[in-house]
Amino acid sequence: MKDKKNKYLVTSALPYANGHLHIGHIAGAYLPADIYVRYRKLKNDDIIFICGSDEHGTAIEMSAIKEGVTPKEIIDNYHFSNKKAFEDLGINFDIYSRTSNPIHHDTSQEIFLNLFKKxxxxxxxxxxxxxxxxxxxxxxxxxxxxxxxxxxxxxxxxxxxxxxxxxxxxxxxxxxxxxxxxxxxxxxxxxxxxxxxxxxxxxxxxxxxxxxxxxxxxxxxxxxxxxxxxxxxxxxxxxxxxxxxxxxxxxxVIYVWFEAPIGYISATKELFINRKEPEKWKEYWCNPEVKLIHFIGKDNIVFHAIVFPAILKANGDFILPENIPANEFLNLEGGKQSKSKGHGVLVKDIVKEFNPDVIRYTLASNLPENRDTDFYWKDIQTKNNNELAAILGNFINRTVVFAKSKFNNNIPNRYEEYKSDTDIFDYLSLQKNVISKHYDNFRFKDAINETMNCVRAANKYFNDNEPWKEIKNNIHRAETIINNCLQICYSVSILISPFLPFTSEKILKILNAGKKDFYWENTGKIILEADKSLGKNEILFPQINNNEIMQEDLNTTTEQQSESELIDLEYFKKIKLKVAKIIECEKIPNSKKLVKLKIEIGKKTKQLVAGISEYYKPEELLGKLIIVVDNLKKTKLMGIESEGMLLAAKKNGKLTLLTVQKEIESGSEIS
Structure with a gap:
């Protein structure tokens, strides 16, 4: 292992502890930072990654008053929820602190007093x-x-x-x-x-x-x-x-715009107190050799590029940012995501439905680096099926399956090298430098595209060298090809680890390889030992079907419609709301959310498809009186006809059916 050479201090904007994180936040300030930090660690740079909850301000106090709780209860809820959301997505901070911690209050007051005394x-x-x-x-x-x-x-x-x-x-x-x-x-x-x-x-x-x-x-x-x-x-x-x-x-109190960025300093202090090195924070914040990088969204530029640097200058001793690679906004299918308005794809929800690396890849390959971009649900499916599964997953799987079936699940030996062998390793060695340049300049989409080009080249090497033919005529050549492909798998696991950390770990387990040599400089090198057994293979990226995406699309469409402009009374009168009784209920196979209901509305019956199976068991629904839209056009979900829509309320991720207080005949109109 080489000596650490560069020293970095990386921060991500402190998320406000007054709501759940959505994917727009992730694409703006957190995923790019995590990718960058992981890359720097592979380069063996000395780097720390700082973040935490921003927990003061009027919005939190107002929320507490409205909900009849204390501000502490509000921030505790969102702090731990958002901390888990980051962990679920593999956003790996060295510390995720809080501005309500005493060390932050002390640090903010110390800086305030220093300015006052000066x-x-x-x-x-x-x-x-x-x-x-x-x-x-x-x-x-x-x-x-x-x-x-x-x-x-x-x-x-x-x-x-x-x-x-x-x-x-x-x-x-x-x-x-x-x-x-x-x-x-x-x-x-x-x-x-x-x-x-x-x-x-x-x-x-x-x-x-x-x-x-x-x-x-x-x-x-x-x-x-x-x-x-x-x-x-x-x-x-x-x-x-x-x-x-x-x-x-x-x-x-001290205005939150003044004290929140100081949270980066107090969190760094807290990190080194936890590491039993209480004075070491100064080696980062007061050392001109350190490169301070702020990852933020464009709405935070003024505070990080003008206001906070002015405060640091006025105090003296502190370093100023080396770079502030602010991103634009990631919109949701043409509409702006908003925490305050509750419009957006929440991280805590999407990680329940999809592989976190698929989410990371979909967002990372569409980062709003220079302009606003849009997230579409179909992108999850396209990126998973057509790129991650078809290119990356395919190469790993075909290589390991060949080694398992033809070489007893062992890494075969290497023999005479052909030009195609040296070419692929030379290409990987050169590509790692190209990719490095993109990361160094915060061009994450370009870095990811070039990384996937490496995997495309690996697939081409496999195809062009035809090990399935060589195994019949030249066993040593077949062994060399598969050994090379397994070595490439190791190199690929290094290259993808900044943006696909979970998949990278899985590949290492499949290869039965450790991390002793897991450094950027080892891309394109021969690392794996011959005759060593491989681990258990697995499908890295199962196909995502149309029905999974269609349900998420439906949820987004419904949400966007609820955000639309006000309607007049005559328009509202067209909507026929009626009481209905659930007389049959069953889960729809291959769906996590959907159930098929048979409902009675007066003397007629209808069939509904509803996304409520995460919240209600079929037996709990039988006999319930619910409110339905009776004059909605028929549609199909997962190929099943739905003749209406039930009404439900959703708050903090929990869904509750709307019903009636007293027994009333089904078919009764809501007025």
Whole structure:
């Protein structure tokens, strides 16, 4: 093993602990970072991967009030749910911390106090809305009213969700507290500001030295510079958050935009405390030899490219980012994914249905590196069946099956090399350098495409050298070909491991190989020993059938329809909702979700297909009175006719059928 040469500190944007992760988040800031870190570790670089939950702010406090729980209960739920989602997808952080941890509060307060003692912070009085009844200032998310631009009567204090205008609470017409509904009064409150404009010249000069950054990041920063950087408030009147560490500031916390990025530093401290090396964090954050890489979505560019670097500069000693490879957005079949609106493919759901490496590959080969891209359910099937199974899985399987059937499941010997043998290994050795260049420049899609080209070349080598013919005429040649193919399998397991980590591990088990030589530089080398037995073979990528994809498509279509524009009363009257009684129920073979129901609606019977088998057993459904749409056009699911649709509610991944409170005859209309 060679010595470690480069030192990297990689961060992914801290996900907000107020909702479940969707695949748009993964494609933006987490999967690219994980791929990059895995690649760097294969190169034997010294690298740590930092992330954690962002757990403060008004949205969390509002959610807690609405649900009648504490903010701690909200963040605990989403922190552990999202942590598991990352683990299920193989996103492998060195630490996944929390900004509610004491070490983060201490670190944020320390940096705040350092700026205060240096005389950098500015105090300003500002007018804010105040609730006499609640005895508190109302932050923007605590206020709603009429938008002065479009007249929407439920605009938030920070933005009108109807017209998209950014607002302040004082701009709202007829503002009211979202908690009590009372009309607030205007009072003055004193807050601390960070003089961002003071650092504009220095920041512009620094970013001008970063011409290797993505154009979208540079352009976004220049847009802010053109408008002129302004002082930014770094404290708020809130109960939940990092307390302002100065006397006379009770009821005030440090603004989440200021303290959340500090979470990278506090998490690094926590990591090395856990490793019994409490001072080692400085070797990463205060070492100019370290390359700091922030992986984020484009909506976080200003905080990571302008605001956080300014804070680090003002404090002194800290390094600045080497690169910020911000991604654009991954949309869902033409529609934007939104955590707040509940529209998107949740990670916790998709990992139950599909192989995590298939998910990773589908997302990684369609990353929004330079423009927004779209996720379509059919891509899962296409990528699995036509690429992973047909190219990668096929090569591994045909090689191992041949070795098992012709060489007693052992690695055969190598004999005289032909030109085709040296050519394939030379090609792999050259390709690893091509792929490295793509990874080094954050071109993940190109790296993955070139990796799959290696597997295509491996299949071509197998076909061109025809071991099935050589076994009859030249046993030594057949042995050499299969030995080479098994060596290539090992090289392939190295090359795919950044984006297909689970599959890479499976290949190593199939080869009965360890990780002693599992380094990037060993791609294209002879590693496996002859005469050693192979492990148990398995199909790496079973085919995904149309029915599996059709059901997910149906779920997405239904969800998108529910997000559509408002309908008028006359349109709604066309929908015939009736009470129905379930008289027969059976699971549909080869489907995880679908059941076939026979329902009674008055004197007639109908057949329904519904995706509820994960939540209800057939015997639990018999005799239930449910609500159905009686005048829906017939459709077919998995080849079975469905003559209507039942109504159900879904919250936090749990589905509940809508029913009636009292016994009533089936066929009764809902009015």
């Amino acid at each position: 005389g950098i912070l500015i105090q300003k009085k500002e007018k804010q809305l105040y609730s006499e009844r609640e005895k508190r200032f109302l932050a923007d998310r605590y206020v709603e009213g009429t938008c002065p631009k479009c007249g929407y009567e439920e605009a938030r204090g920070d933005q009108c969700e109807k017209c998209g205008t950014n607002l302040s609470p004082l701009e709202l017409i007829n503002p009211r507290s979202k908690i009590t509904g009372d009309t607030p009064v205007i009072k003055e409150s004193t807050h601390y500001y960070f003089p961002l404009g003071k650092y504009q010249t220095e920041l512009e000069s620094w970013i001008n030295t970063r011409q290797h950054w993505k154009p979208n990041v540079i352009n976004y920063c220049n847009g802010w510079f053109k408008s002129g950087l302004q002082d930014r408030a770094i404290t708020r009147d809130l109960d939940w958050g990092v307390k302002v560490p100065l006397q006379g500031n009770e009821g005030k």
